[in-house]
Amino acid sequence: MSIVTENVRFEAGNTLIVNDVNLTVETGKVLGLLGPNGSGKSSLLRLICRLRNVRSGIVRLEERDVSTMARSELARRMAFVEQQATTETQLTVKDVVRLGRTPHRSVLSPLSAKDDTAVHQALTRVAMESRASQLWQTLSGGERQRVHIARALAQCPTELLLDEPTNHLDIQHQLEILGLVSKLGITCIIALHDLNLAAMFCDRLAVLQRGEIVATGAPQQVLTQDLIGNVFGVRAHVETSPIHGRCNIQYILD
Ligand SMILES: Nc1ncnc2c1ncn2[C@@H]1O[C@H](COP(=O)(O)OP(=O)(O)OP(=O)(O)O)[C@@H](O)[C@H]1O
Numbered sequence: 001m002s003i004v005t006e007n008v009r010f011e012a013g014n015t016l017i018v019n020d021v022n023l024t025v026e027t028g029k030v031l032g033l034l035g036p037n038g039s040g041k042s043s044l045l046r047l048i049c050r051l052r053n054v055r056s057g058i059v060r061l062e063e064r065d066v067s068t069m070a071r072s073e074l075a076r077r078m079a080f081v082e083q084q085a086t087t088e089t090q091l092t093v094k095d096v097v098r099l100g101r102t103p104h105r106s107v108l109s110p111l112s113a114k115d116d117t118a119v120h121q122a123l124t125r126v127a128m129e130s131r132a133s134q135l136w137q138t139l140s141g142g143e144r145q146r147v148h149i150a151r152a153l154a155q156c157p158t159e160l161l162l163d164e165p166t167n168h169l170d171i172q173h174q175l176e177i178l179g180l181v182s183k184l185g186i187t188c189i190i191a192l193h194d195l196n197l198a199a200m201f202c203d204r205l206a207v208l209q210r211g212e213i214v215a216t217g218a219p220q221q222v223l224t225q226d227l228i229g230n231v232f233g234v235r236a237h238v239e240t241s242p243i244h245g246r247c248n249i250q251y252i253l254d
């Protein structure tokens with residue numbers, strides 16, 4: 001088991017935001033994290049990568065408690081693409097992706113051939129190689145998102161957390177990015193809103209509601225009409241796609 005959370009809890013003031021979450025992601029598998037707005041997906045991802053500290057409970061990476069790991073070690077192995085990632089300074093696309101190599105380099109060392117290869121491969125994987133010298137701030141929303149994903153890939157992580165990585169992406173790039181991530185063979189947790197895409201690309205799903213996990217399992221076990229009704233308040237018809245064999249959800253307007 002690569003990523004495990006044991007009774008993870010987080011509060012802000014008097015509000016319970018993540019409530020006793022127990023999750024397991026097997027090595028090399030993709031877990032889709034679903035749930036309505038405000039259900040705690042981003043908060044949970046930030047707890048897993050230690051951008052926030054848990055109030056109680058434990059996050060483990062291959063059995064080890066992340067709170068006992070050095071930040072530098074965690075940064076070398078875990079990459080996080082945030083929901084609204086920004087890059088403030090006047091950096092080029094290539095500079096932004098090079099930031100992904102920072103945990104692997106000592107402060108003053110120049111970029112090695114290995115660093116250059118990782119940056120080049122990451123840009124190619126998200127089809128942004130031709131934009132390497134463009135200023136990040138001049139990119140479109142979807143292009144920025146792809147560059148942030150490239151930065152995470154350049155980090156060569158063993159665990160990858162993605163918070164709504166398909167935000168801003170056109171349908172072709174949504175399918176390409178999720179297809180790419182699902183074939184990387186690294187352990188991933190992806191927060192997603194599109195239930196059909198989650199069913200297509202994730203090995204397992206976990207559903208959060210008001211900070212609690214209310215369902216986990218294979219997509220066809222989790223994405224039932226009852227769950228979609230109870231958690232998202234939407235009527236749906238769920239069938240198995242004859243094309244890809246995964247769930248296909250159609251929403252019914254009242
Ligand atoms: N530091 C904080 N102080 C107060 N409330 C917070 C804090 N952090 C998160 N929250 C609240 O916790 C809830 C969960 O937020 P979170 O961003 O994790 O939701 P989410 O599932 O990612 O939602 P979305 O789908 O909109 O991205 C929200 O109601 C949010 O306002």
Ligand SMILES: [Mg+2]
Binds near residue numbers: 041042043083163
């Ligand atoms: Mg969020």
